[in-house]
Amino acid sequence: MSIFSKLSFKDQAFKLRENAILDATTSILGSKGYDLMTMDDVANAVGISKPSLYKHFKSKEDLVGEALIRLIDGAVDFLAQLDGQLKPIEKLTDLLEWALRVRLEGGMPFLPSTSAHVRDMLMRNLKYITRVLKLNGQIEKLVKDAQQSGDLNPDLPSDVILFSYYSRTCDPAVEYLQKFSKMDNEQIVKHMLQVCLSGISA
Amino acid sequence: MSIFSKLSFKDQAFKLRENAILDATTSILGSKGYDLMTMDDVANAVGISKPSLYKHFKSKEDLVGEALIRLIDGAVDFLAQLDGQLKPIEKLTDLLEWALRVRLEGGMPFLPSTSAHVRDMLMRNLKYITRVLKLNGQIEKLVKDAQQSGDLNPDLPSDVILFSYYSRTCDPAVEYLQKFSKMDNEQIVKHMLQVCLSGISA
């Protein structure tokens, strides 16, 4: 075995554990949220000790930032992999559907706008901001194109559509339906999409 | 001055300060959220010391519970004071409009579904649960009546409408619009209502 492959093997193991950490973080964030998630929680969930955790991420903020970046990257990848022929409105719908499924399967809300603490923290995370702006640029363009082509309401300011769209990815109605209704995930996704697009009125 | 009026005067002063405490709590909760709000914050905002604060509320959970109960009561009162002739859909719209205005004017999100901690805490607060169930009963009836009369989509499960309606009261789009768009509060309310009822599609 050459030195290179050995190093690369170590690196691979390291990367693998890093992913396990991010998975655990994502899941714990999804259930308890930022403030209640302790670094001990994460370490225990992965089966390592806290100092080992800090070998990978230099702080709690850093860890959560990376977990969110991975999520954003997932969204960007999802968009990139979509059939280019699709209409903007179809891309937006598919992306929202994907985001809702991620959440229903135990992931964290896509947009953790919920806590002021987390929001401030993220605003200071340049790496995160960069990714978000990239994704935002793409979505904003899709929204405007969809308005142009008459698939999204052209009379609404695109800001309103954009922020409302984002908000649907972290809509608490999802959790309430999951907890209190007998619907399965597919039905929840279907109804959330319909409400997002057409509202609740007849 | 009789003993009775003295006592009642003291009580009045006590009640007055209690309201000031709840006002401060509401405002701080609105800006920082539960986890970042400290009891010292509240005491300082009111201009009293922490032990005095604890003369009114026996714990942080209790304090926040009472603030939320006052908010729920506000909603119940608002509904009660509405013209009985209004159609259910009109009542629902007016209530949502009221809730959005409360928030835009520095109040806290109507439904603090955001934090798992807060939600769990409230679930253990019988007094709060009782009020919420009362309000929920009224809103649920309005939703079903509005579906019956064809003003709300009768094909959607009423659960979906109900939870989506609640979610609009704490929709983060409101804060984003307030922070990043040039709209005034009236426009924000108008657009949020439209999106809630008719969605974002054309």
Added chain:
DNA sequence: AATAATATCTACTAATTAGTAGCGGAATTT
């Protein structure tokens, strides 16, 4: 004016948790 009663504050305790120092043991090299 002296005393009693009450209200409010300063200064503490206790518990939680982010982050770290430094030890012990396994793998790797000579």
Added chain:
DNA sequence: AAATTCCGCTACTAATTAGTAGATATTATT
């Protein structure tokens, strides 16, 4: 096999903050 390196862990520190004890001021009563 001995020496060295490196990894992960136990056990700590420091900081924050909910909640309280007990001193202090203020008001009411005689």
